[in-house]
Amino acid sequence: MRHILALDAGTGSGRAVIFDENGRQLAAASREWTHKEEPGFPGSMTFERDRNWQMIVSAIREVLEQVPGANVAAVSTTSMREGIALYDESGEELWACANVDARAVQEVRDLRQRDPELERWVYLRSGQTFALGAAPRLLWLERHQPEIYERAAKMAMLSDWIAVRLGAEIAVDPSNGGTTGLFNLESRAWDREIAERLEIKPELISAPVYESGTRIGEVSPAAAAETGLKAGTPIVMGGGDAQLGAVGVGATRVGDVAVFGGSFWQQEVNLGQPLADETGRIRMNFASVPGTWQAEAIVFFPGIAARWFRDAFAPDLKEQAAAEGRDAYELLESLAETVPPGSYGITPILSNAMDYTHWRHAAPSFLNFPLDPEKAHRGAFFRALQENAAIVTLANLRRIADLTGSFPESVIFASGAAKGKLWPQILADVLQVPVRIPMVKEATSLGAAIAAGVGVGIYDDMPSAADRLVRWDRVVEPNPDNQAAYQEAYERWVKAYPAELELADSGVTAHMWIAPGE
8 A cells, every 4th residue: 555645834734644545544733833933023934944944854753653554655835825935056055924914004004005016916917915915024034134135045935945845946836936926827937027027136036836746856865764654655746735735635626615614714716727807805726626717706814813712701611611521612513502693683793794804803793682581692692604605705705706607516614613513504605505525634744745646656636536536524504594594694894894894994993804015
């Protein structure tokens, strides 16, 4: 039996996962990390390369110990998107930052002031805005650390950084590299004209581009000595975490829709060609499957809000769950199940609907709750948080439908929020479409493993491999009796949110999150 190793540089941890060729997870290890702010540079998030590499090495060694005699046929990598690494002409690492690095506020403003139409031109050409793009960060380096910028000769993503450390050449793929905002949507390659107009030196976009599933190197003797992998093990191009996550849950064909319910909720809609969103609200990405694209929308912080609520208002349930060997969210959902759809009108204000060109969110709050302990209790507030995540997902999918011309007939729901019983049912009831839930727990890693298997001939292609490997837990059907209550809740939220956003825009309250330069 052949084995496949997937490595993931996530926002909060580095992970190593081993699968067999039938997609069965055999071992997993993770190492939590954080990204420190550089002194004197507010909003910066440095990716500590040497420390993080040692964490990944440790995770690799742990999973190899968990699978004695592992026959690793290939390794592939994935990572948080938008995080970048710079190299000099000789291939030496110079600098790296994490995806949420927001140091380049002034550079975003400078670009917008230089030419008010420039960002829209870049967006229609690349699918990306300046908010999380590489160009403002590179211009920041040129201004604040010119010695690094002058030496920099190539740029890659953090998934590529892992591959290079293992022994691969410096290269990028469209699904992750495209989030730099320096790729062309049509060609799936670097766009020199974008770089020129943004005044980014052209050599920075000189790394070769390979599609996910392409063999790009082999584990070097030095990396083998560090990790315990065999020298010569093939390294295969991976990709961005959300895009490979879509592969890992079986969303590989045009029209497939995946909703990932983690700290952020991401909606990924597969397309057969890139579409121009004249409203500028939807992000357009390259899918990991060659020849496909994805319209993406994001709900900010549902998972973080649920964790905050658990820790702030249900510490007793955390203790009870720990004593009983259960999940505290299961106990919270049992309280929420006693509350009718609509949560007695309680309306949370958290994430805005997707507006990529003007990305900002109002201050967190709860509106419209009754001063009645029989109704306004923690079960009702928790259910309202769950309903709100589904309501904003509906708003996002409707915006994508405005672009594609059709609303999904069903969605795939994965990640932490899909584990319980109530949240998937709420999502099905709000969307009024069936919700399919896969069994896989490590969707992104499985997607990376599928890419690795394609690269060494274990699988013919990613869609057929996903058909073979992705197993389904259940399908949650919508309850039409709940549609009216959720439509009322949706309309209330749509009317309330602009007023709350205006309070944050005017400085009365503080934005939950606002993009650099807004």
